[in-house]
Every structure is written in C-alpha cells, then in structure tokens.
Amino acid sequence: xxxxxxxxxxxxxxxxxxxxxxxxxxxxxxxxxxxxxxxxxxxxxxxxxxxxxxxxxxxxxxxxxxxxxxxxxxxxxxxxxxxxxxxxxxxxxxxxxxxxxxxxxxxxxxxxxxxxxxxxxxxxxxxxxxxxxxxxxxxxxxxxxxxxxxxxxxxxxxxxxxxxxxxxxxxxxxxxxxxxxxxxxxxxxxxxxxxxxxxxxxxxxxxxxxxxxxxxxxxxxxxxxxxxxxxxxxxxxxxxxxxxxxxxxxxxxxxxxxxxxxxxxxxxxxxxxxxxxxxxxxxxxxxxxxxxxxxxxxxxxxxxxxxxxxxxxxxxxxxxxxxxxxxxxxxxxxxxxxxxxxxxxxxxxxxxxxxxxxxxxxxxxxxxxxxxxxxxxxxxxxxxxxxxxxx
Numbered sequence: 085x086x087x088x089x090x091x092x093x094x095x096x097x098x099x100x101x102x103x104x105x106x107x108x109x110x111x112x113x114x115x116x117x118x119x120x121x122x123x124x125x126x127x128x129x130x131x132x133x134x135x136x137x138x139x140x141x142x143x144x145x146x147x148x149x150x151x152x153x154x155x156x157x158x159x160x161x162x163x164x165x166x167x168x169x170x171x172x173x174x175x176x177x178x179x180x181x182x183x184x185x186x187x188x189x190x191x192x193x194x195x196x197x198x199x200x201x202x203x204x205x206x207x208x209x210x211x212x213x214x215x216x217x218x219x220x221x222x223x224x225x226x227x228x229x230x231x232x233x234x235x236x237x238x239x240x241x242x243x244x245x246x247x248x249x250x251x252x253x254x255x256x257x258x259x260x261x262x263x264x265x266x267x268x269x270x271x272x273x274x275x276x277x278x279x280x281x282x283x284x285x286x287x288x289x290x291x292x293x294x295x296x297x298x299x300x301x302x303x304x305x306x307x308x309x310x311x312x313x314x315x316x317x318x319x320x321x322x323x324x325x326x327x328x329x330x331x332x333x334x335x336x337x338x339x340x341x342x343x344x345x346x347x348x349x350x351x352x353x354x355x356x357x358x359x360x361x362x363x364x365x366x367x368x369x370x371x372x373x374x375x376x377x378x379x380x381x382x383x384x385x386x387x388x389x390x391x392x393x394x395x396x397x398x399x400x401x402x403x404x405x406x407x408x409x410x411x412x413x414x415x416x417x418x419x420x421x422x423x424x425x426x427x428x429x430x431x432x433x434x435x436x437x438x439x440x441x442x443x444x445x446x447x448x449x450x451x452x453x454x455x456x457x458x459x460x461x462x463x464x465x466x467x468x469x470x471x472x473x474x475x
C-alpha cells in the first residue's frame with residue numbers, strides 16, 4: 085500500500101483528534117490530571133520499551149546483515165538493509181503506531197514506527213541519529229468520529245556516536261530513511277526534533293488510537309505519559325482534553341483547552357474542542373462566540389465538503405455528491421476515503437470507467453489493510469458487474 089504518512093496527533097472536539105507538533109511554549113501547561121476518574125493502567129508505559137531491541141532484532145544484526153555492516157560500514161550497511169534492498173522496508177499501515185520490536189515482528193507500521201525501528205537498530209550499532217519533522221501539505225483523516233490532523237517525521241542515520249556531540253547532532257553526511265520519496269522530501273522544509281519530542285509523539289499517537297477505539301482509560305494514561313515526558317508538547321494536552329470530554333469530565337476538558345489557547349490563542353484545533361465542550365455544557369452563547377472566532381480563522385472546516393457529499397448521497401443526489409467529493413479532493417488529493425466515495429458517486433451516475441479509476445486511487449492510497457481489502461473487493465465487484473452498495 086502506498087499512500088499517506090501518519091505522524092503525531094491532535095484531537096478536536098466531538099472527536100476531532102489532531103496528530104502533530106505545534107509550536108510549544110518554553111514551560112509546561114497547567115493541564116490537570118484526574119487519575120481518580122480512570123481505572124488504573126493496564127500496561128506499563130516506559131520510554132525504554134519504545135526503542136528496545138528484541139532478540140529477533142539482535143539476531144538480524146548479528147547474522148543477516150553482519151557481513152554488510154563490516155564491508156560497507158555500520159551506517160551504509162544498515163541504510164542499505166532498510167532502504168535500498170528493502171529487507172526491512174515496512175508495509176505502510178496506520179492502524180497502530182508500533183514500537184521497534186512490534187514493527188520488526190509485523191514488518192508494518194506508519195512513519196513513526198519506521199523512525200523508531202531505525203533508531204533502535206542505530207542504538208544497537210552505536211550510531212548517531214536525528215529526527216526531523218517534515219512540513220508536508222495539510223492532511224486529515226477520520227477514524228470513528230475522531231478527526232485527525234497528521235504530521236510527518238523521518239530519521240537520518242549518522243556515523244558512530246562520539247563523546248561531546250549532543251543527541252540529535254550528526255557529524256559528516258547523514259542518510260535519511262523515509263516513506264516519502266527523496267525527490268519529494270527535497271522540496272519540503274524540515275525541523276530537527278528531539279528524541280524527547282519523538283517519544284511524546286509516540287505516546288500521544290497511542291492515546292489517539294485508543295481514543296478512536298473508545299478505550300478511554302488506556303487513552304488517558306498514554307496522554308498523561310506524553311505530557312509527563314514533555315510538559316510543553318501541546319498535542320498531548322489536547323488529546324487529554326478530548327479524553328476528558330468523552331469521559332464526561334467537562335470542567336477538566338475546558339480547563340485543558342483554555343490552557344492551550346492561553347499559549348496559542350489561534351490554535352483552531354483546541355478552539356474547536358472548546359466550542360464542543362461549551363455546547364455539551366449547555367453554554368450556547370459562549371460556544372457561539374468561539375464558533376464566530378473559528379470561522380474567522382478557518383472558514384471551511386476539515387471534512388466540510390465530504391460531509392455534504394455523504395448527505396447528498398443519502399438522499400440519492402449523486403451529482404451533488406460527486407461535486408462535493410471533487411471539492412474535498414481539491415483540498416486533500418490523497419485521502420483514500422474521498423476517492424472511494426467519489427467512485428460510488430460515479431458508479432450511481434453510470435460512469436463506470438471513472439468509478440474504477442477512483443477506486444484504484446483509493447486502493448493505492450489506503451493506509452490500513454482493512455481499507456485496502458474493502459477497496460479491492462469493491463473494485464472486483466464493479467469489474468464483474470455485481471451491484472456495489474454505499475455501506
């Protein structure tokens with residue numbers, strides 16, 4: 085599966101989650117923790133587990149690529165194994181952000197999993213690495229009611245780690261490993277981020293994924309861990325606020341979003357969440373004030389045209405659905421669900437060639453195995469002349 089690249093995650097309101105790294109203040113926010121409202125954690129959340137090399141990973145270094153590490157050097161030998169020969173290339177899968185051992189075992193994961201796996205191998209080989217946030221075009225996904233704004237990270241392999249060189253700094257030429265093609269990366273701005281930030285991104289991603297599964301207790305502890313690890317990582321505070329909202333702790337949720345907005349007054353993600361909390365509290369007038377400000381900052385919200393398209397399809401207005409889905413794609417050209425629904429509109433309008441083309445795009449840009457299977461099955465049904473349903 086080719087396609088989108090998953091990064092960090094922020095969450096907006098009714099279930100809008102955003103993954104990413106916003107500009108952060110120099111000190112932590114005053115987000116309150118409310119441990120007593122949630123069941124005790126089911127799992128230990130430890131930073132060291134994220135990069136821990138499994139016995140299978142250690143055997144791989146000691147046997148499968150040992151000769152290359154000697155003949156080419158550790159940096160180039162690992163890079164070739166992961167990137168050039170593709171022996172360690174992960175199948176892109178955004179279902180779950182995996183740690184190093186999980187990604188190696190499954191041979192699949194998102195961009196953050198690829199970065200973590202690379203860093204884990206680099207640690208075993210005593211190589212330096214640095215992590216980068218890559219500024220790609222804005223990209224949104226929706227998962228069980230959560231709207232997620234994605235950001236992208238990659239990793240650059242350096243030479244041997246040396247005393248006196250700060251973490252994240254490389255000596256000599258680095259080799260960058262990424263799902264995104266090199267020619268595309270060359271056009272994009274990047275920003276080096278710390279390992280501490282990357283760890284909080286991982287923890288926040290897990291919190292967001294658990295939120296989408298309605299596992300609020302587990303989501304709480306992962307969001308909390310992300311904040312404890314790096315108190316000024318705003319997306320984790322935002323995720324904590326959404327956990328509180330979905331858990332019914334509206335005062336706590338409002339407090340979190342107010343703290344974020346005190347640091348970033350125009351943060352439209354947390355502003356959207358605040359509006360939704362105020363509505364849930366019955367404070368309609370206050371919510372309307374926030375909504376008016378949101379419309380100034382963000383006149384057309386994410387998924388606006390997509391939702392209009394789905395509504396049109398439900399009332400059998402397939403031409404209007406086609407028009408709305410096309411507008412949605414003009415804002416986000418590589419979101420598989422937009423192409424899938426546009427394919428359905430074409431299908432119901434009798435435009436079968438275009439329906440097949442859009443289904444193929446959806447298939448090629450899907451980010452989970454289940455979605456890929458759905459698009460493959462739908463394309464097969466259409467090609468064989470069987471009826472295709474909307475749901």
